[in-house]
Amino acid sequence: MPHIQQLSESSINNTELLTNIRNEAKDLIDHLMAPESYMMALELEQRMIQLVNMETSQPKIFGVLTQILIRLKFVSLHLWDNETYEDLITNHLPDILGSEIDVNDCMTAKVYMIPVLAWPEIAQSTIEATQRSSRILGNQYLVIRGEKTERPPMVKYWLLDYVRSLGYQKHNALERAQYFAQSQNYQKLSELDKKKIEQLFEFYDNLKPLPLLPEEIAQREEEAPHPLIAIPRQRGEEEFYSRSEEMNFEESPPEPEYTPPPAPRPQAPPNLPGQKPTQTPPPAGPYREEIEEKDLAGPASAQKPSPRLDGNVVDLKEFKDR
Numbered sequence: 001m002p003h004i005q006q007l008s009e010s011s012i013n014n015t016e017l018l019t020n021i022r023n024e025a026k027d028l029i030d031h032l033m034a035p036e037s038y039m040m041a042l043e044l045e046q047r048m049i050q051l052v053n054m055e056t057s058q059p060k061i062f063g064v065l066t067q068i069l070i071r072l073k074f075v076s077l078h079l080w081d082n083e084t085y086e087d088l089i090t091n092h093l094p095d096i097l098g099s100e101i102d103v104n105d106c107m108t109a110k111v112y113m114i115p116v117l118a119w120p121e122i123a124q125s126t127i128e129a130t131q132r133s134s135r136i137l138g139n140q141y142l143v144i145r146g147e148k149t150e151r152p153p154m155v156k157y158w159l160l161d162y163v164r165s166l167g168y169q170k171h172n173a174l175e176r177a178q179y180f181a182q183s184q185n186y187q188k189l190s191e192l193d194k195k196k197i198e199q200l201f202e203f204y205d206n207l208k209p210l211p212l213l214p215e216e217i218a219q220r221e222e223e224a225p226h227p228l229i230a231i232p233r234q235r236g237e238e239e240f241y242s243r244s245e246e247m248n249f250e251e252s253p254p255e256p257e258y259t260p261p262p263a264p265r266p267q268a269p270p271n272l273p274g275q276k277p278t279q280t281p282p283p284a285g286p287y288r289e290e291i292e293e294k295d296l297a298g299p300a301s302a303q304k305p306s307p308r309l310d311g312n313v314v315d316l317k318e319f320k321d322r
Contacts, residue, residue: 003021003024004044009051009053012051012054021044021065021068025037025071028072029071030100032075033075034076037076040072048062048065048066070088070092070096071096073088075101077106078109078113079113086129089126089130090130090132094133094135094136094155094196097137097195098192098195098196102199104199104202107126110122123208127204130156130204131156132156135155137154137155137158137196137197138153138189140153140185140188140189142161142185145161153185155200158200159204161183161185162179165183170208176198176201176202
């Protein structure tokens, strides 16, 4: 980045140089060029660290370069390490809300960069990072539902009032619109701050899993071998939540009962030479009569009938002797 390399103590007031840097960054941001934005952010951040006195000597120019740096980092959000990623969410998310950068598009790119099984942990850490944010959104103190003491309009207190009003579960656009229509805190905001709050809540809800359908909840309650267990509190969430939320633990499907294989049919022993073949009785069934032993002998052999001697009997031996 040739223009960034020209930044120095002597050229920091060069208006043309700052304009060139801003235009170069804008071109990368408008076209969502993540790798190029990542490289430019690295170089700009390194140059700003080298100009150690710029923050105090030229605070306005330092602020402009910081905003350029933050935008470049959010466009390349999925390329940064976890520490930088959580720092952007906790300390700089309000800087891009209401701007030309859609934070949900930035998160979509990150979702595609990580394994599916790792996403729930990343989403939970992002939720916690958002809940820790002390950045200001608005210029009026907030009246939190269930409290009498007003709170400063920090991101974490906006989320606290949102959760206490609608619940911790994921909400859709219609439910968020109902909150905006009923919230006095929201009604006091300027149009730009209203847009920022709307984008903040949409970003917050997109990090949560889809809710279960009523029939799915009933099915899981029937299959669960134990009562529902309250969600354990995460780090620093005791103050954030007003009531315990419940969850259904995923139960592994029950193992099918063991069914022994059918016993093999008895086989007839081999016939020896000259031995009459044996027959194996077929298995009894509901549609067959019981078989007796005599039924297995086969049909009886027909006996030759003896001749009947009727009338005068002549002994042939007498004729032979003669």
